[in-house]
Amino acid sequence: MGEIVNLNRVRKDRAKAEARAAASENRAAHGRSKVERTRAEAERERAARLLDGSKLED
Numbered sequence: 001m002g003e004i005v006n007l008n009r010v011r012k013d014r015a016k017a018e019a020r021a022a023a024s025e026n027r028a029a030h031g032r033s034k035v036e037r038t039r040a041e042a043e044r045e046r047a048a049r050l051l052d053g054s055k056l057e058d
Contacts, residue, residue: 032040
């Protein structure tokens with residue numbers, strides 16, 4: 001027989017875990033210096049250009 005689970009508790013625990021993950025992402029994104037943010041943005045743009053340049057034309 002299975003274990004009895006309180007679904008409200010499961011939902012609350014899942015929401016808390018998602019909130020912690022979002023907070024961690026925000027700390028990583030907003031807790032950086034201007035130089036680090038600029039470097040990351042340049043890297044994203046370079047990767048996008050590389051990907052666009054590698055697409056095959058039909």
